[in-house]
Amino acid sequence: MWPYMKKIASRGLGYRLFSGWRVPGNICTVCLCVCFTFQIAMAQQGSNSPAAKGLSLEIPGLPANRSEIIWDRLPLLKSERITVFEGKENESAFCHHASIFYYKDRFFAAWSNGNKDEDFSGQRVMYATSKDGHQWSKAINMTGSTPEMAYTPSGFWVHDGDLYALAGFQNSRASTLTSDRDELNIYRWNRGKSAFEYSAVIAKDFLGMEGPRQTPDGQWLMFGRPADKSLPHANRFAKGGKSAVNDWTIKPLPNDKVEHDIFWYTLPNGKLMSVEGTGDAPDRHLVSMYSSDNGNSWSDPVPSDFPDADSRINGLKLSNGIYVLLNNPSLSRYRIPLSISLSKDGEKFDHMANIRIEQTNKKYSGHAKAPGYQYMRAIEHAGKLWIIYSVNKENVEITTVSLDEIKRFYATDQIYENRKPAAEIIIDNNEKGFETNSPWPTDTVAGFFKGVRMGYHGHNYAYMKNSSASTDNWAKWTPKIATPGVYAVYMKWPTRSFGSNGSMADVAPIEIRYPGGVHRSSVDESRYGGSWIYLGSFPMNAGNGSYVKIYAGKNVTTVADAVKFVKN
Incomplete structure (x- = not known):
């Protein structure tokens, strides 16, 4: 009867349904009329x-x-x-x-x-x-x-x-x-x-x-x-x-x-x-x-x-x-x-x-x-x-x-500071400051999310397929900081499918080195492609002592595209 009721509802008619009480365990089932009215007539305006x-x-x-x-x-x-x-x-x-x-x-x-x-x-x-x-x-x-x-x-x-x-x-x-x-x-x-x-x-x-x-x-x-x-x-x-x-x-x-x-x-x-x-x-x-x-x-x-x-x-x-x-x-x-x-x-x-x-x-x-x-x-x-x-x-x-x-x-008078960042550094995978410890191929294929292209930064992106468990493959972005301060760090990758070569890494380990410590986290590259994803804010000194590193995972494809450092 239920599929028939759905068919009736789709034609714009009302109906009344009946069901019974369901009691778990060995307690007896007591029948009760459970009724409600579904009105397909469009809500009045x-x-x-x-x-x-x-x-x-x-x-x-x-x-x-x-x-x-x-x-x-x-x-x-x-x-x-x-x-x-x-x-x-x-x-x-x-x-x-x-x-x-x-x-x-x-x-x-x-x-x-x-x-x-x-x-x-x-x-x-x-x-x-x-x-x-x-x-x-x-x-x-x-x-x-x-x-x-x-x-x-x-x-x-x-x-x-x-x-x-x-x-x-x-x-x-x-x-x-x-x-x-x-x-x-x-x-x-x-x-x-x-x-x-x-x-x-x-x-x-x-x-x-x-x-x-x-x-x-x-x-x-x-x-x-x-x-x-x-x-x-x-x-x-x-x-x-x-x-x-x-x-x-x-x-x-x-x-x-x-x-x-x-x-x-x-x-x-x-x-x-x-x-x-x-x-x-x-x-x-x-x-x-x-x-x-x-x-x-x-x-x-x-x-x-x-x-x-x-x-x-x-x-x-x-x-x-x-x-x-x-x-x-x-x-x-x-x-x-x-x-x-x-x-x-x-x-x-x-x-x-x-x-x-x-x-x-x-x-x-x-x-x-x-x-x-x-x-x-x-x-x-x-x-x-x-x-x-x-x-x-x-x-x-x-x-x-x-x-x-x-x-x-x-009670405060809130005003958003709509100003350009004091400093912004973007390092793409084919620019100075990017390095890997093994060959990472590049590609230009990018997918879509609900009709919107979710692409990469620059001319292409690097990737590593099916990294073995014993191989410590990584990619690293090292900025040259001119002005010390607190920098917000963002990462970008494209949306795409690698088919039989392995799905996009959904738990890709990352490491952010900054004065006083190392922040270890992960990113989900199976989602949010084409956007700058915030990784956190960290103090950074002048020079090139800070970096962001991503590690290739096992039986997945890990992408290394671009990282952005923003001093607000």
Whole structure:
């Protein structure tokens, strides 16, 4: 019946679905009618046509071409960092989609977890608790694991005084199942047992992006999508949940080009505004939609000049009246930095700072793994903003920022210093200052990302294929520094495939020598080709005593293109 229902939905008709309660273990199954209405009729507009100009980023001096922003020129807010969970190789190495909540007397954190790869067979939802937000319990498997299927967390929800955790359940990547299964489950917190227990399926063909939040009319609202993003009207929102946990009306958004990673808040005028991303690098930006009827319908998206790196975004209104927007703003698609933007009215954001900007080290290979601070979610509690995110899709961390620090920063007159760097040195692979300890061939082939050529610097690039484990092949860039100081270091490589000669190195070891030490890290050359990727900032003396070195990996192809040293 389910494929038939999908066919009906694609023709623009409404339908009502029924499912049953599913109880784990040897507990009897109690049949319950779980119903919701999917309305394919396009969400009404008219009264929701926005009068405001929409979301904007207005900081004096900020380059109109957002790709020219030098992100380490933004201030770094004072914060505290907390580790919730660290993944282990081939056991729990994939961690992502983190969410955080405070209920009664403790914090709750949940995240998706897999042995190695994102959304592969057996992916589960893990959770941990903490009384103070600093010391976290051992991670517990909330959902269990199902072959050929994957669970993904969808936030938390308090309904009639009970705490629920939400988890999407869908076919895993590379699944051999012949039919799709796509549902949103809830798990009730059993306070006596200090554990989440399966409760019900509350929706089908809908995976929530965050837990439901209440609108002024007392109903609940959440955004989401089906597992199959190619379905007509794939971006959807659900309204309801007041009379029963499974009572939802699901409608499509008026524009299918916006992404599904959406958050919303209430503006001072009482309207609701949602924020979401659209477009591809290097032109990706945030857009906003408006609702004047408590989220029952939404306007067409209003474009903005707010840059975004194609990652999950989040925002909220703080108790002090300041609106917060969290995202990865780099148009290189690199999920560094994690930045915070502030606004008085929720639309015009006139302050922006970094929360995390230091280069991260991806430890393990895996499908869709990438460096950076990703898919953030945040809550306010006890005078602090608690921001949870995954690091490299391997660890789960929290950064806290006090509301006093946010208020202090917002009281300053921020001006972006849009000036040329005091010094800039670029060393290409065929220029003086570049060397290798063995022959590295050169090539000029470069690939595309969503139709945009992701090329190299200069005339070509060098590469090393399938370096053996016993061979210490490296390439090195040594700048001649005229003016001592702190230099931001960037690396560039192209996007391309080497086919049978080995994939691009996704954990390519690098070494940065500077006065007083050596910084060891890695870069993911399987992603972010064609962009200058920030590696960190380091003090450098005059002369040629500093360098950047990359090592060729085993059974992969490592590229050596160009390195840039910038004194700001």
